[in-house]
Each structure stands twice: as structure tokens, then as C-alpha cells.
Amino acid sequence: MVKITAAVAVKPKAPLEFRELELADPEGNEILVRTVATGICHTDLLLRDGIFGPPAPVIPGHEGVGIVEAIGADVQGLRVGDHVALSQSSCGFCGDCRRSHPMNCQNYTQYNLTGLRPNGKKALLCDEVGIGSNFVGQSSFATHILATENNAAQLPKDFDLTNAAPLGCGMATGAGTVINAMKPEIGQTIAVFGAGAVGMAAVMAAKVRRCSKIIIIDLNEQRLAMAKTLGATHAINGRDPDVVEQIHALTGGGADFGIDAVGIIPVILNTIKCTRAGGHVVLLGLDALGKDIPIPLDLMVFNRKIQGAILGDQIPQLFIPQLVELNQAGLFPFQKLITKYPFEKINEAIADAEAGRVIKPVIVFN
Ligand SMILES: [Zn+2]
Numbered sequence: 001m002v003k004i005t006a007a008v009a010v011k012p013k014a015p016l017e018f019r020e021l022e023l024a025d026p027e028g029n030e031i032l033v034r035t036v037a038t039g040i041c042h043t044d045l046l047l048r049d050g051i052f053g054p055p056a057p058v059i060p061g062h063e064g065v066g067i068v069e070a071i072g073a074d075v076q077g078l079r080v081g082d083h084v085a086l087s088q089s090s091c092g093f094c095g096d097c098r099r100s101h102p103m104n105c106q107n108y109t110q111y112n113l114t115g116l117r118p119n120g121k122k123a124l125l126c127d128e129v130g131i132g133s134n135f136v137g138q139s140s141f142a143t144h145i146l147a148t149e150n151n152a153a154q155l156p157k158d159f160d161l162t163n164a165a166p167l168g169c170g171m172a173t174g175a176g177t178v179i180n181a182m183k184p185e186i187g188q189t190i191a192v193f194g195a196g197a198v199g200m201a202a203v204m205a206a207k208v209r210r211c212s213k214i215i216i217i218d219l220n221e222q223r224l225a226m227a228k229t230l231g232a233t234h235a236i237n238g239r240d241p242d243v244v245e246q247i248h249a250l251t252g253g254g255a256d257f258g259i260d261a262v263g264i265i266p267v268i269l270n271t272i273k274c275t276r277a278g279g280h281v282v283l284l285g286l287d288a289l290g291k292d293i294p295i296p297l298d299l300m301v302f303n304r305k306i307q308g309a310i311l312g313d314q315i316p317q318l319f320i321p322q323l324v325e326l327n328q329a330g331l332f333p334f335q336k337l338i339t340k341y342p343f344e345k346i347n348e349a350i351a352d353a354e355a356g357r358v359i360k361p362v363i364v365f366n
């Protein structure tokens with residue numbers, strides 16, 4: 001057992017509350033990680049607001065990085081002292097895991113969203129309230145995390161952990177969508193709607209894949225300017241009435257690829273409409289969860305493809321080290337997106353993120 005301090009979501013829109021709790025020792029393939037940093041992602045706020053995941057009270061956080069402090073008896077690939085970035089968890093034995101798509105794991109809910117450990121036990125001891133844990137296989141808004149070997153990717157020890165936090169979700173999602181799901185050929189074109197962390201990661205990955213036109217669309221002029229420093233070749237303000245026409249003009253008839261990293265219906269429809277016949281669209285924004293998208297059938301006739309790509313369809317243990325490699329080569333400079341806060345200021349960090357003042361807040365633990 002280890003004593004921890006956690007920031008707990010208690011009710012929608014309310015500030016997180018700090019609680020002193022006791023975290024169980026790792027069993028089986030579990031690992032105990034001392035948290036060095038965690039990103040704050042929009043999905044944590046959907047959890048706080050009761051839109052996604054187990055009900056409050058619950059510990060959010062799913063971009064945890066840290067140092068392995070203890071391991072369960074069945075852990076094979078990690079040792080005490082290893083540096084890890086945590087991502088979404090998976091079982092390792094279902095059909096999708098065996099087909100190398102662990103982000104689709106058929107046991108996804110059991111491993112990520114029950115508020116309990118995958119083995120069904122409580123992670124938090126002596127907790128009479130029943131605070132949920134193991135959100136996305138971690139619950140990283142706490143000084144220690146009980147994760148599993150399956151959702152931990154090892155990092156080189158010379159890589160700054162306080163910069164590594166967004167790798168497990170935001171960076172994996174944006175970059176994985178381009179590199180794993182879209183696989184553009186050299187010279188193809190892409191439009192990315194939404195210049196948040198996920199959209200910026202997609203822009204950087206599109207540059208890595210040598211896309212010839214990388215078009216970013218957002219309402220925030222500062223973010224559009226930043227996207228251009230990261231690889232966007234063109235920027236369009238989303239308030240323009242002719243966004244789709246501008247993209248068709250820039251790409252000679254429509255982009256090869258379109259990414260929605262916003263999640264509201266009109267933007268999703270523009271993402272589809274801006275692609276050419278045969279275009280490939282990936283929808284990543286989650287704000288319209290539970291709603292229907294009215295897609296004109298005319299848009300589907302000529303081999304357009306629309307898909308989701310949760311966590312960039314990655315295998316964390318393979319993909320996160322690839323992103324580190326790109327970063328160290330100067331090709332994926334995602335630390336430019338980060339604003340760091342001490343753990344005590346987590347509510348300030350969330351407020352700044354919700355107001356659009358920062359792109360990727362990262363909480364750093366002492
Ligand atoms: Zn996330």
C-alpha cells in the first residue's frame with residue numbers, strides 16, 4: 001500500500017478536490033508508477049462532467065508518465081526504475097489485441113472505464129466513498145498510479161519525463177491517425193480541423209510523412225500561426241463562409257485526407273466535404289457523442305472512406321518510442337504545445353485549458 005494525494009472529480013464543472021488516499025500494491029501484470037507528470041486532455045473534462053467514463057467521484061487523468069516503483073509477480077517486460085509513458089489499456093488476448101489493434105480491445109471497458117482494476121478489485125483502500133480509479137487504465141491525477149504492463153511504454157532515461165506526458169493520448173491520437181490510419185503517400189494533401197493538441201500532432205505527423213499541402217482550420221489566429229511553425233502550409237479561419245471552397249481551390253479539387261479534431265456536427269460535415277472523391281476522413285472529436293451525423297449519401301458514392309481512430313490505432317509499446325525518436329531528431333517538436341503547472345495548480349490548468357489559453361497543460365509533480 002502507498003499513500004497518495006489525488007485530484008478527484010466530484011461533480012460536473014466543479015473544481016477537482018484533493019484527497020489523501022491509499023493505493024493498493026501491484027498484483028499480476030500491474031505496475032506501480034510514481035507520477036512525474038500528467039497531461040490534461042479534453043476527455044478528462046468529459047469524465048468530470050459525467051459525459052464519458054465511470055461516474056463521479058473518480059480520479060481523472062490518462063496521460064501519466066513516471067518511474068516504475070513496484071511490479072506485480074507476472075510483469076515480464078518492465079523493471080523497477082524504468083521510465084514509462086502510460087496510454088489506453090487492453091487485455092492482450094482478445095481478437096483485436098491479437099490482430100495488432102489493441103486500441104479496439106474487446107475488453108476495453110473492463111480495462112479502462114469501470115472505475116476498478118482490470119481484476120475487478122478496488123485500487124483505493126480504506127475508501128468508504130467508493131472513488132473510481134483506473135480511468136483509461138491509469139487515473140494519473142495522483143502522485144502514484146496503478147497501471148498494467150499492457151498500457152505502459154518504456155521511455156529512454158535521457159528523455160525529459162515532464163515533456164513526455166502528452167505522448168500517451170494527445171500525441172498518439174493525432175500522429176497515429178496520420179501515420180497508422182491514413183498512411184499518406186509523399187505529396188498527398190491533408191486538411192486538419194481544430195488546432196488543439198490532437199490537430200497540432202496531426203499537422204506535425206503530416207509534415208513527417210511529406211504531405212505537400214497541410215491545411216489547418218481553426219477560429220484562433222494565434223493557433224493558426226503556431227500550426228504554420230509546426231508544418232502547416234496553409235491556415236484558414238473557420239469563420240470564413242467558404243472554408244470548403246478554399247480547401248478545394250488549394251488542393252485542386254479536394255484534399256486526399258481530412259481530420260476532424262473538433263467534434264461538432266457542422267465541422268464534421270465540412271471535414272467530409274473538403275475531401276476529394278476517394279478521400280479518407282477520420283473523425284476524432286468526441287463532443288457530439290450520442291448525436292447523429294447527417295451525411296449526404298452523394299458524398300459516399302465515390303469511394304470516400306470515413307472512420308474513427310481511437311488513440312491513433314496505435315500499439316503504445318511500439319508507437320510511443322517512434323514518436324520519441326522523431327522528437328529527438330527534431331521532427332516532432334510537441335513540447336512546443338506544453339504549458340507546465342505544479343500539481344497544486346491543477347484547477348488553474350484546467351481553467352486555462354477550457355478558456356483556450358493553453359494548448360496542452362501538463363501537471364508536474366514534485
Ligand atoms: Zn486524451
Ligand SMILES: [Zn+2]
Nearest residue numbers: 091094097105
Ligand atoms: Zn483485447
